[in-house]
Amino acid sequence: MLRGYLGFLALLWAGIGLLLLVVPEALEGYAGIHAESGVAKAELRAMYGGLSLAIAMATAMAMIRACWQFPVLFMHTVLCTGLAGGRLAGLFLDDAAAPYTYAALAFEVGSALVSYAYLRARQPAEEA
Numbered sequence: 276m277l278r279g280y281l282g283f284l285a286l287l288w289a290g291i292g293l294l295l296l297v298v299p300e301a302l303e304g305y306a307g308i309h310a311e312s313g314v315a316k317a318e319l320r321a322m323y324g325g326l327s328l329a330i331a332m333a334t335a336m337a338m339i340r341a342c343w344q345f346p347v348l349f350m351h352t353v354l355c356t357g358l359a360g361g362r363l364a365g366l367f368l369d370d371a372a373a374p375y376t377y378a379a380l381a382f383e384v385g386s387a388l389v390s391y392a393y394l395r396a397r398q399p400a401e402e403a
Contacts, residue, residue, distance in 0.1 A: 277393055283340045284351065284386065286345035296324025305375050329353070348394040355387035 294301055299319035302308040310316040330350070337347035362380045365371040 277344065277403055278338050280389060280393065281334050281344075281347070285331045285334040285338065287382075288327045292324050292327030292329075292331055294324075296320050296328065299324065303392060307373075327329050345394065348390045348397065351390035352394055355383040355390065359383035359387060 299310055299316045302319060303310075304324065308319070310319050333347050333350065334341070337343040359380055362371070362376060362383065366376060366380075
């Protein structure tokens with residue numbers, strides 16, 4: 276069951292990463308983000324494309340090697356909690372209510388909770 280969850284996350288992050296690495300303008304259509312310069316496009320490629328691909332690679336490694344599972348689950352818990360917190364702040368501070376915002380928030384909260392549940396089940400022995 277954990278491998279299926281990790282596979283789902285790896286595919287999702289890889290899809291987002293590949294799309295936005297190649298076509299950063301895709302963010303304009305569903306998130307309203309418009310890059311007006313080459314520097315802005317490079318930033319979107321790095322932060323949305325490259326970072327998402329890196330998350331996908333780490334997650335895929337956790338599918339292959341059990342020793343990666345705890346760190347990757349921790350990473351997803353912290354990452355998705357941070358994303359959800361920022362998105363909630365945007366809802367209240369920036370009037371960011373939109374279908375994209377709610378869909379992203381649902382994924383982030385859901386992923387944080389599921390990752391945390393798996394994380395608790397695989398907690399390593401306490402360090403001395």
